[in-house]
Amino acid sequence: MYERDISRRDPGCVVFLLDRSDSMKQAWGNSRETMAEGAARALNETLLELLFTSQGEPGKARHYFDVGVFGYGLRPVGGGEGVEPAFGGKLAGQPLVALPDLRDNPIAVREMPSVDVGAPPSRVPVWVEAVHGHRTPMCQAVAVAGAHVYEWASAHPDSFPPIIINITDGMVTDSPYEGAGLDEWAQRLVNIQTSDGPALLFNIFLTPAGSAQLVMFPATDRGLPAPGPDLFRISSLLPPPMVANALSAGIPVEPGGRGFGFNADATNLVRFLEVGTKVDVRD
Amino acid sequence: MSGHGRPGQEPSPPPLAWALLVIAAALVGGLAAAALVHTSLVIAVAVAVVLGAIAVAVFRSPAPERPAPERPAPERPAPGRAGFADPRRQPSSPAPSRGQAGTVVELLPLQTPPGANNSRPAGQSWWDAAAGPPPPPSSAAQRAPAPDLSTYLASTFIAQCPRCGAFRLDARRAPNGWDFHCESCEYIWAWQPGTPWPPVRVMPGRRRESRPPSP
Numbered sequence: 001m002y003e004r005d006i007s008r009r010d011p012g013c014v015v016f017l018l019d020r021s022d023s024m025k026q027a028w029g030n031s032r033e034t035m036a037e038g039a040a041r042a043l044n045e046t047l048l049e050l051l052f053t054s055q056g057e058p059g060k061a062r063h064y065f066d067v068g069v070f071g072y073g074l075r076p077v078g079g080g081e082g083v084e085p086a087f088g089g090k091l092a093g094q095p096l097v098a099l100p101d102l103r104d105n106p107i108a109v110r111e112m113p114s115v116d117v118g119a120p121p122s123r124v125p126v127w128v129e130a131v132h133g134h135r136t137p138m139c140q141a142v143a144v145a146g147a148h149v150y151e152w153a154s155a156h157p158d159s160f161p162p163i164i165i166n167i168t169d170g171m172v173t174d175s176p177y178e179g180a181g182l183d184e185w186a187q188r189l190v191n192i193q194t195s196d197g198p199a200l201l202f203n204i205f206l207t208p209a210g211s212a213q214l215v216m217f218p219a220t221d222r223g224l225p226a227p228g229p230d231l232f233r234i235s236s237l238l239p240p241p242m243v244a245n246a247l248s249a250g251i252p253v254e255p256g257g258r259g260f261g262f263n264a265d266a267t268n269l270v271r272f273l274e275v276g277t278k279v280d281v282r283d
Numbered sequence: 284m285s286g287h288g289r290p291g292q293e294p295s296p297p298p299l300a301w302a303l304l305v306i307a308a309a310l311v312g313g314l315a316a317a318a319l320v321h322t323s324l325v326i327a328v329a330v331a332v333v334l335g336a337i338a339v340a341v342f343r344s345p346a347p348e349r350p351a352p353e354r355p356a357p358e359r360p361a362p363g364r365a366g367f368a369d370p371r372r373q374p375s376s377p378a379p380s381r382g383q384a385g386t387v388v389e390l391l392p393l394q395t396p397p398g399a400n401n402s403r404p405a406g407q408s409w410w411d412a413a414a415g416p417p418p419p420p421s422s423a424a425q426r427a428p429a430p431d432l433s434t435y436l437a438s439t440f441i442a443q444c445p446r447c448g449a450f451r452l453d454a455r456r457a458p459n460g461w462d463f464h465c466e467s468c469e470y471i472w473a474w475q476p477g478t479p480w481p482p483v484r485v486m487p488g489r490r491r492e493s494r495p496p497s498p
Contacts, residue, residue, distance in 0.1 A: 146409055146410065146413075147409045150409040150410075150412065150413050151409075153413075157418035157419075157421070158418075158420065158421045188409075188410035188413065188414075191410065191413040191414050192409075192413040193413075193417040193418075194417065194418060195417055195418045195419060195420035195421065196420070197417075198417075252441065
């Protein structure tokens with residue numbers, strides 16, 4: 001299991017579930033941005049990193065991945081609370097987007113201050129905007145995204161299994177949804193599989209407290225406050241390729257470590273997303 | 284918009300009305316001609332009806348399809364970092380603003396891509412369909428060997444502050460190894476790979492504060 005390379009013949013699928021509930025408006029640790037802004041920025045950086053990975057030649061992206069982002073909580077387009085694809089601009093409403101289409105259709109390209117002192121600002125494309133409001137319909141997010149992931153897996157039976165990464169800061173507010181709780185929805189999601197294994201569901205919990213103890217890829221939920229144990233329980237075991245990613249990034253992973261992060265700040269959200277989305281590609 | 288025709292087209296009379304109008308015109312012309320040349324009224328009416336029917340048939344034959352009006356090509360982003368558009372250029376269409384209300388975006392229906400092996404019967408939920416066995420592996424699918432992690436634990440250790448036993452450490456690469464700083468008790472020390480880790484004494488009292496996990 002989890003041995004397939006990503007190729008144009010057998011592309012991969014990465015889906016992000018992005019919490020857009022009201023609590024994401026809180027300031028994130030010691031930074032000057034809210035959790036909604038930080039999560040959107042990390043997500044945009046990760047999408048850009050996927051494009052770099054898939055860049056066969058300068059300025060062109062190969063179709064190595066289909067990517068989806070589903071926001072849950074505030075629906076900025078449809079209005080009210082619920083779930084909707086989070087891409088903006090020309091990609092609005094599209095559940096899964098091929099990388100070349102993603103590359104060609106950012107909402108904007110913004111200048112961000114460089115982390116290197118004296119260096120010119122970076123120009124960063126934006127596909128997902130930061131918004132927040134309402135509660136946290138996480139079960140519905142899994143239900144909506146699962147339908148698209150299932151269709152994708154049916155069309156790509158030989159691909160690396162779909163990767164679903166849930167970014168949240170809160171407790172689920174819609175469990176049970178249509179008669180099933182969060183555990184059952186998560187199980188339904190990872191029942192989707194290709195010939196290379198079941199879909200992977202990773203969860204990362206953000207906290208506004210800058211001093212909270214960070215936990216990354218734990219093998220146990222011992223000592224975690226709510227909703228840590230619930231999210232740990234529905235998180236997939238980290239497969240060997242991603243254990244290797246974590247180790248190369250200097251993050252220790254115990255045997256049996258799961259794709260779960262708790263009390264992440266902005267830096268560790270980016271590291272978590274890098275570990276969860278880096279898969280070898282070939283022509 | 285009218286119920287007839289496509290957007291952008293003027294509404295037109297139905298075909299039956301056109302046919303009756305042409306036949307009536309031919310009939311009037313035939314009757315006028317019969318009066319002038321003193322022909323039989325029956326022959327004039329018959330000829331007029333036949334000519335009118337022929338005219339209707341000719342006019343109702345399908346016209347060659349006109350090409351759709353060309354739309355201006357979408358503006359391609361100018362090359363930049365990773366080939367992205369220059370932010371100083373005006374976008375060809377305004378991007379939706381944050382939290383823009385009143386815009387309706389239709390969610391695209393789930394389309395089955397070509398080659399999809401989707402055996403989900405109509406009406407069956409995706410989770411019921413997903414509960415089935417995995418698809419068989421294709422002979423053409425290539426595999427990448429999983430990374431060998433058997434030696435991982437032997438080559439890894441958990442860094443701990445020698446003075447207080449805390450795990451919250453800052454590490455910076457130094458010319459001869461690594462410099463460490465304990466965030467809990469401010470202790471600073473150096474370590475070289477290949478040398479033993481300094482003996483650790485767990486002394487929570489030396490820490491500035493204890494930070495239990497918080498939600």
